[in-house]
Amino acid sequence: MVFHLQAVAQWQAKVEKLQPDVVRVHVAEREEKELRKAEMEASKMQNLIDHETEIFARPARSWFQVGNAAAMHNLVWTLA
Numbered sequence: 001m002v003f004h005l006q007a008v009a010q011w012q013a014k015v016e017k018l019q020p021d022v023v024r025v026h027v028a029e030r031e032e033k034e035l036r037k038a039e040m041e042a043s044k045m046q047n048l049i050d051h052e053t054e055i056f057a058r059p060a061r062s063w064f065q066v067g068n069a070a071a072m073h074n075l076v077w078t079l080a
Contacts, residue, residue, distance in 0.1 A: 048055065
């Protein structure tokens with residue numbers, strides 16, 4: 001496969017020209033992700049405060065296994 005040096009140079013120039021934009025978009029997306037996570041955690045805490053009595057009035061969750069499933073689960077965790 002043969003590439004012309006002029007074509008390679010043109011594409012390299014295009015990529016280098018776009019690099020600051022790519023970096024800026026990447027930083028903005030990372031900041032938006034962190035903001036969404038912070039908003040989610042704040043919403044979760046607000047719900048916990050607002051509905052604390054209802055949440056703590058619920059019975060604790062329990063998980064039941066039957067027969068060999070419990071023994072197999074314990075064996076897997078013992079070997080891990």
